Amino acid sequence: MRALILLAALTGPALAAPALPPAQASDAAALPGGAWLAIDRHALTLQDAGRTVASLPLRARQLDTRTGGADTLAVVIDANLERVQPLLVGGGRLQPLPPVPAPGFGIETACLYRDAQRLDHLFMVGKDGQAEQWLLRPQGHRIVRRLALPPHVKHCRVDDASATLFVAEEDYGLWAYGADAEGPPKRQALALVGAPGALKAGPGALALLPGGVAVVDGDGLLTWRRAGQGWQVQPRRPLDGGTKALAARGDTLLARGKAGWRALALDWPAPAAAAAPLPVVIPHAQTEPVARAGDAADDPAIWRHPTDPGAARILGTNKKQGLLVYDLRGRQTQLLESGRLNNVDVRQGVGFGAERLDLAIATQRDENSIVVFTIDAAGQVAEAARLPTPLAEIYGACLYQPAGGGLQAFVNDKDGRYLHYRIDRDGGRFGATLLRSFRTASQPEGCVADDASGTLFVGEEKRGLWVTPADAARAAPLQMVLPVGDVLVADVEGMGLYRGKERSYLVVSSQGNNSYVVLDAQPPYKVHGAFRIGIDAAAGIDGASETDGLEVTSADLGGPYGQGLLVVQDGYKRLPDGPQNFKYVAWTDVVAALGLR
Structure with missing residues (x-):
């Protein structure tokens, strides 16, 4: 009798009898x-x-x-x-x-x-x-x-x-x-x-x-x-x-x-409707893994060949070893063992008097210095100088190429300090002159300067995205553009600027939910949405997640990258497991995913 009562309690008189398994x-x-x-x-x-x-x-x-x-x-x-x-x-x-x-x-x-x-x-x-x-x-x-x-x-x-x-x-x-x-x-x-x-x-x-x-x-x-x-x-x-x-x-x-x-019988109300998943774009290529396991790969930069779009180079830091150089197929072409490099950025055609150079800078965390690299017309990278800073834990960096010529660099410390330098060249030697300093309230890392508008974008990992003039003569307090929240999820990491003919976009790594936020690079900084990078199962390329650094260009690099290329660091290499690497995404796929113009 007890078993019958229990069965009735479980099934319940109002429960329609479903078809049972054999x-x-x-x-x-x-x-x-x-x-x-x-x-x-x-x-x-x-x-x-x-x-x-x-x-x-x-x-x-x-x-x-x-x-x-x-x-x-x-x-x-x-x-x-x-x-x-x-x-x-x-x-x-x-x-x-x-x-x-x-x-x-x-x-x-x-x-x-x-x-x-x-x-x-x-x-x-x-x-x-x-x-x-x-x-x-x-x-x-x-x-x-x-x-x-x-x-x-x-x-x-x-x-x-x-x-x-x-x-x-x-x-x-x-x-x-x-x-x-x-x-x-x-x-x-x-x-x-x-x-x-x-x-x-x-x-x-x-x-x-x-x-x-x-x-x-x-x-x-x-x-x-x-x-x-x-x-x-x-x-x-x-x-x-x-x-x-x-x-x-x-x-x-x-x-x-x-x-x-x-x-x-279960009293089981229907769950609330789930939020629509973010659109997914598929990478076209990935680089060979870095030569160190663990948290090693960090930040990429893009160099454009002067005559051959397909001969572009991707520079990527390995913060346990040095600077890596890849071609557009992801094959490693160079390794410069410059020590624990964190962030890297590139500017081309930098004028020092009559001299024109393609340069990259990276932050060196063992010496708390700025490492300057030259890039020749064939895409060969060479270390040229190490410029000391007074920072205790140098971290992020980005370059600014003013309309009037020359080159400037922003480097930051984990304590929030930013130092703004002018990169000098005299007698064939590089130097640095401090122009100003400012700070965020907590740890920053990523930054990017819009050379055309003279705007500096600064990422504060736990708080959000800030803007300030890149020109030291127009220095102004940081202004919050996009706080951490539903769209941008901490940590705020790498960022890159897509300079289009009609409008420019900022791409930011929203590390907390493995996505990438795209917003206008000019006021009122409208957010166009976010996307994730998924798996190309046929090619055996895994998605990207926990991205530290990224870079994007609007230059025509040929093939799938005719409208530009987005390169992101991948925090977890899968399919199969392996050391970290970088993923290549065609900008046309980002445009399609978010309905950009």
Whole structure:
């Protein structure tokens, strides 16, 4: 009698009876139109209206699916071969796809993730916590990254809307990780065994609900709903102590216990509509990785060849080694071991009397100096001078080429100080004369000067974007243009100026949400939106994230870069893992993504 009362409480009289998975199924996934994909002891089967439509002989476990268009992508673990088998479900057929290469560990669980580009990823997790993320492609699967997860993970699921990977660590707790590989590792404990009001027996089977997740905890069910940037636990519900599997059809949750499958009544309001995702642009190329692991690559600059657009050079700093030079295909052409360089900037045709030079400057953090480089007509870079500064922790830098000639440099310190120098040249030697100083209230880094308008843009990492005259004779207090908020998310990092024929744009790295904000470079500094840089799966180029420095040019560099080129530092090299590098984006793709003119 008690069991009947409990069943009535769980199902509820007002709950419409949904189609249930086959009684013998150890795991199941809902398909459009009321069909089910189910695992039994001998096969993976497609079930519709109580009959078997298709069957694939396979000793399978850990079923997960993603539906889009006419077909459903499914994955199961082949328990005999210890590898993941993807397949397409559609038209009454089960079509196996090429298996994912077996990792170097036994697979305990596997789950799917569909990202904002609608690309499908697979997570595979081993008993000892080893894990891999793969990009699933008909033309050949690619490993995205390796990651470390807790040991003894028996179940995983990914909430695509929030890019959250849920893993259930046996006898310990339920964890939430970032599923998007383009970002720093992060985790949150949703519930731990023994913590007040949390898990009693340890997490079991997982299922996703709209805007939330459900987990079996011994003889109970716990659910979490998305609440801002976190997750809010809902009251515990009783369950059959033998519940081993969960499945969801929309907001209806089904559980498999000792008596088979049954529906559970949940008071589960529809989640609030998610904000529209930022548009994604795809890089056309990437540079070879830098020669140092960890946080190494930092800031790029662009040099234009005087006669051959395709012979342009990209200068990039490696703050553990020196200055790197790349061609437009991303191949490294030079390495100048100048020490721990941070920011770099370039100006061409700089006049010193009758002399005209192409120059780059970079900040050297070991000596707190400005390093001056010359660039010849073939794009060969050479170190020419080191100019000392009184700064204690030199950091960011940018150049200003006044209309009257010469060259000026702005360098900053982590304490907020800015020093404004005129770069001098006398008797073939470079020097520097201090013109003024000013400061931000907290740590700055990126800056860029608009030579045409004489405006200096200054980024203060935690506060926002400022402007002030670049001309020392017109010095004025900093004026806030765009504070940190919904569009620009701290840290505010690199920035570059696109000088168009009719209007100019400022591009700013919004590091906190892995995006790039575009705004007018003239008052009232209208914001045109933000975009992200995504994956080119066919070319094996990963997206860009946690960008430090960037640069953009409107010069015609040929090919896809006929209207200009954006170069960004990539904080996390994926597809596969590796040292950091720089990504190349065609400006025409930015124009299309944001509707620019």
